[in-house]
Amino acid sequence: MKKDSRLRATASVRTVASQLLSWLMTLMVVSLLDGCNLLASPGTAQHGSSPTPTAVIPRQAPSPLPPEHQIVDLPTLRQLPGGQPLPANLSLSLSFTLIYNNDALDRTLRQIYTPGSPLYGHYLTPQQIRQSFGPDEQQITLVKQWLLDQGYQVGAVDPLATQLEVTATVATIERSLHLQLREYELNGQHFYLASGVPSLPPQIASLVQSIIGLSTFAMPxxxxxxxxxxxxxxxxxxxxxxxxxxxxxxxxxxxxxxxxxxxxxxxxxxxxxxxxxxxxxxxxxxxxxxxxxxxxxxxxxxxxxxxxxxxxxxxxxxxxxxxxxxxxxxxxxxxxxxxxxxxxxxxxxxxxxxxxxxxxxxxxxxxxxxxxxxxxxxxxxxxxxxxxxxxxxxxxxxxxxxxxxxxxxxxxxxxxxxxxxxxxxxxxxxxxxxxxxxxxxxxxxxxxxxxxxxxxxxxxxxxxxxxxxxxxxxxxxxxxxxxxxxxxxxxSYNGQRGHILTPNLEPLQAPNGLRQVxxxxxxxxxxxxxxxxxxxxxxxxxxxxxxxxxxxxxxxxxxxxxxxxxxxxxxxxxxxxxxxxxxxxxxxxxxxxxxxxxxxxxxxxxxxxxxxxxxxxxxxxx
Structure with a gap:
């Protein structure tokens, strides 16, 4: 096995994927998935307090929201041929994930895992986490009511208030989020993707981190x-x-x-x-x-x-x-x-x-x-x-x-x-x-x-x-x-490796400042x-x-x-x-x-x- 290999960037792979076997087209699909994302900053929470057995974690102040809560642009569907509209009366399940104050939670976690800190080893309960870092009841109610008004069936909020589970017809989803859902078949795999940019009213978008379930392409x-x-x-x-x-x-x-x-x-x-x-x-x-x-x-x-x-x-x-x-x-x-x-x-x-x-x-x-x-x-x-x-x-x-x-x-x-x-x-x-x-x-x-x-x-x-x-x-x-x-x-890894299917891919330096596994x-x-x-x-x-x-x-x-x-x-x-x-x-x-x-x-x-x-x-x- 050659040891002078060169790491290749997957972004470049997508530019040549159409020249490979048909199943390599899956690499072109994934660039569509970010259209299901809502850009959101860390969660908003009101002041208060939440005790631990030996310490008090104050309810965290909200992180500042950007002046305009924007939605990620969706790359063109021309990258993926075909596709049929999903039946309008088909019922789907979605998860509206709610904003958390992750910046504040990260700071608390650093104390929990640092020996010598007053919080070291004092792990939190779900109730403490929700009270200190999650959305408050008023914010949850606001999102719930909007969903109900749009025709969604809304389940109970989970104990951590991380998400709202909902069901709705394709017609309701497309109308309320201003997009289309299209079904595809690739290599025997059936899946659907959103065509268009999910859009929410500003007061709702500021409380929702993402909508999960607008794509079924990725499968664990x-x-x-x-x-x-x-x-x-x-x-x-x-x-x-x-x-x-x-x-x-x-x-x-x-x-x-x-x-x-x-x-x-x-x-x-x-x-x-x-x-x-x-x-x-x-x-x-x-x-x-x-x-x-x-x-x-x-x-x-x-x-x-x-x-x-x-x-x-x-x-x-x-x-x-x-x-x-x-x-x-x-x-x-x-x-x-x-x-x-x-x-x-x-x-x-x-x-x-x-x-x-x-x-x-x-x-x-x-x-x-x-x-x-x-x-x-x-x-x-x-x-x-x-x-x-x-x-x-x-x-x-x-x-x-x-x-x-x-x-x-x-x-x-x-x-x-x-x-x-x-x-x-x-x-x-x-x-x-x-x-x-x-x-x-x-x-x-x-x-x-x-x-x-x-x-x-x-x-x-x-x-x-x-x-x-x-x-x-x-x-x-x-x-x-x-x-x-x-x-x-x-x-550092920055060598050269050739392959008949991927001869001209750009190298990617490792490490690159991101997570390593x-x-x-x-x-x-x-x-x-x-x-x-x-x-x-x-x-x-x-x-x-x-x-x-x-x-x-x-x-x-x-x-x-x-x-x-x-x-x-x-x-x-x-x-x-x-x-x-x-x-x-x-x-x-x-x-x-x-x-x-x-x-x-x-x-x-x-x-x-x-x-x-x-x-x-x-x-x-x-």
């Missing part, structure tokens, strides 16, 4: 791949079976536990008692029999699983294996934790945002694992900003959100040389989890570990098997956060699970995220016993990385690449700070 997909492993062996139990059908061919639960210091935490009585792990699934059921079989084989109790339906019910079934992978790894590595599966009936950006909103509003889990994503340029800027707003709120609550960074190396668009990262792992307040290739010795001790990557030239289209997602965001709103500093963060990594290659009645070898950062989620569940249990703050959000990762001494909280990965970037000393675009030593993490945070 799981970051994993599956291969058969030996003969089918339904119902097998016992450690011997796991050894015979797992350890000789792929990594088992026991080997992962030994490599990442779970075993040492088990010896201290830490197995996740009193901790809840949330897992996100989208149109992806699971068969409880698969989960029970895996647990029996691994020698752990059958997990306690609660399913929370989001925007509809998902019937039981084997699914495609993603849910089985997520649940089996998280539940077996944290065998006493409560597993809460947030199961959305649809695989859409709107459903994904609804799951994040549900997690934030309930504030019931301490760790949240997300194995899904899409190329960031398939989402509008405002869709990405709403993800980050919800992640910002979740970080204020002290919940750790682990999001898979992707399985196509540096090329999340699945095409060689189109360098783009995955959303929502690219959000500044996500903990983006990359992947490694791990080997262990006979005592299940970590033997070697490299950045997970394969030769992308082996196949024209990535099938989630090229390697650890990573790179620099190209979303201008995602400036590199204050905590993202340290050795390796400023390593991933933050951490874990095993994402050659892992054994039980799915649909057989043992399966799986890979992908979909495995790495639940491994991290399970480990942080045990760490949080230990911290709670010590009356110390829970791990919380991504700033904690970087604070730990800056501490010296042994044992180190992270295994620095020095070998491997993801098709463009090289694993190096310190932080890198393949594995972040590296894989976990969970006992060391706990010891550093006590």
């Amino acid at each position: 997909r799981p970051w994993s791949f599956f291969e058969p492993l030996g003969p089918a062996l339904a119902g097998t139990q016992g450690a011997a079976a796991c050894s015979k059908y797992g350890a000789k061919q792929s990594l088992t639960r026991a080997q992962l536990a030994g490599a990442y210091q779970f075993t040492q935490l088990y010896q201290r009585g830490l197995q996740g008692q009193g901790i809840s792990i949330g897992i996100a699934e989208f149109s992806e059921p699971f068969d409880p029999r698969d989960i029970v079989t895996y647990a029996a084989c691994a020698g752990v109790p059958a997990p306690r699983i609660q399913v929370v339906d989001v925007q509809g019910h998902t019937p039981r079934g084997p699914g495609q294996g993603e849910a089985a992978l997520d649940i089996e790894l998280a539940a077996s590595l944290a065998p006493q934790a409560q597993i809460v599966v947030y199961q959305a009936a649809q695989a859409s950006i709107q459903a994904m945002l609804a799951v994040f909103q549900r997690v934030a509003a309930e504030n019931r889990v301490q760790v949240f694992s997300v194995s899904y994503g899409a190329a960031e340029d398939q989402l509008s800027t405002n869709e990405q900003e709403i993800f980050n707003q919800l992640l910002r709120i979740i970080a204020a609550e002290g919940i750790s959100v682990l999001i898979s960074s992707g399985d196509c190396g540096a090329f999340t668009e699945r095409i060689p040389n189109i360098a783009v990262v995955s959303a929502p792992a690219n959000a500044p307040f996500a903990i983006a989890v990359g992947g490694t290739t791990l080997t262990v010795d006979r005592q299940n001790r970590r033997q070697s570990e490299s950045g997970w990557g394969r030769d992308q030239d082996a196949g024209f289209i990535c099938r989630n098997d090229w390697g650890s997602g990573g790179g620099v965001s190209q979303t201008a709103a995602f400036k590199r956060p204050y905590w993202q500093v340290g050795p390796g963060m400023d390593t 991933p933050d951490v990594a874990a095993a994402a290659d050659n892992i054994c699970i039980f799915w649909h009645g057989q043992w399966i070898r799986v890979g992908g950062t979909s495995a790495a995220a639940p491994i991290w989620a399970a480990g942080l569940a045990l760490v949080n249990q230990g911290l709670r016993q010590e009356h110390a703050p829970l791990f919380g959000g991504v700033p904690t990762v970087y604070r730990l990385a800056h501490q010296s001494g042994n044992p180190a909280p992270f295994n620095d990965i020095l070998r491997g690449d993801n098709g463009l970037y090289q694993a190096t000393r310190g932080w890198d675009y393949v594995t972040g700070w590296g894989s976990p030593n969970f006992l060391a993490l706990l010891q550093r945070l006590r």
Whole structure:
């Protein structure tokens, strides 16, 4: 694999996409999505106060609004041929996301995550967050009444007052927002987009950050791949079976536990008692029999699983294996934790945002694992900003959100040389989890570990098997956060790489002053699970995220016993990385690449700070 690769700008890719295969036309569509965005400044809020257990957070003064609340211009639809009007009587669901005072919330978060601050470790409740940073009742009522007057059916505001869920006919939506909705088919995928610029009255536009649901182009997909492993062996139990059908061919639960210091935490009585792990699934059921079989084989109790339906019910079934992978790894590595599966009936950006909103509003889990994503340029800027707003709120609550960074190396668009990262792992307040290739010795001790990557030239289209997602965001709103500093963060990539399909693309410098991913990594290659009645070898950062989620569940249990703050959000990762001494909280990965970037000393675009030593993490945070 060539190491003198040159990062290519996706904006330039769109200028040549029409010359590629027909499915490359998807790259031209994404530029239309920003037409669904409302440019809004941070939220307006009135003065007051909201107490915490040991400190008072004053209700934040409103940030100044621009003199004129404008709507983003929509690029011409001439870039996308065809399209038919949606039926006027078709009913659609939209989310009107409400303005939050994110500037003030960011300042408070910085205090919560800074040792020595009066607010350090004092995470907030949803009620405190809404009272201090959200819209007030008068503002919510104003938006609600306008929607009702226009003919929308308006649901109850969520506990955090982040959004209003509404339904309306296409005719109502088009008339009230001054646009048209058109349906397209591309490569067998049916979706609709807004043609025209969404427009709201000024007094309403100043209170609405964006309207979600005017596009169904971007679809979150799981970051994993599956291969058969030996003969089918339904119902097998016992450690011997796991050894015979797992350890000789792929990594088992026991080997992962030994490599990442779970075993040492088990010896201290830490197995996740009193901790809840949330897992996100989208149109992806699971068969409880698969989960029970895996647990029996691994020698752990059958997990306690609660399913929370989001925007509809998902019937039981084997699914495609993603849910089985997520649940089996998280539940077996944290065998006493409560597993809460947030199961959305649809695989859409709107459903994904609804799951994040549900997690934030309930504030019931301490760790949240997300194995899904899409190329960031398939989402509008405002869709990405709403993800980050919800992640910002979740970080204020002290919940750790682990999001898979992707399985196509540096090329999340699945095409060689189109360098783009995955959303929502690219959000500044996500903990983006990359992947490694791990080997262990006979005592299940970590033997070697490299950045997970394969030769992308082996196949024209990535099938989630090229390697650890990573790179620099190209979303201008995602400036590199204050905590993202340290050795390796400023390593420059500016080489040359040619490809027959993209010979003349302009280079993009890395770093570029924007968010860099991933933050951490874990095993994402050659892992054994039980799915649909057989043992399966799986890979992908979909495995790495639940491994991290399970480990942080045990760490949080230990911290709670010590009356110390829970791990919380991504700033904690970087604070730990800056501490010296042994044992180190992270295994620095020095070998491997993801098709463009090289694993190096310190932080890198393949594995972040590296894989976990969970006992060391706990010891550093006590």
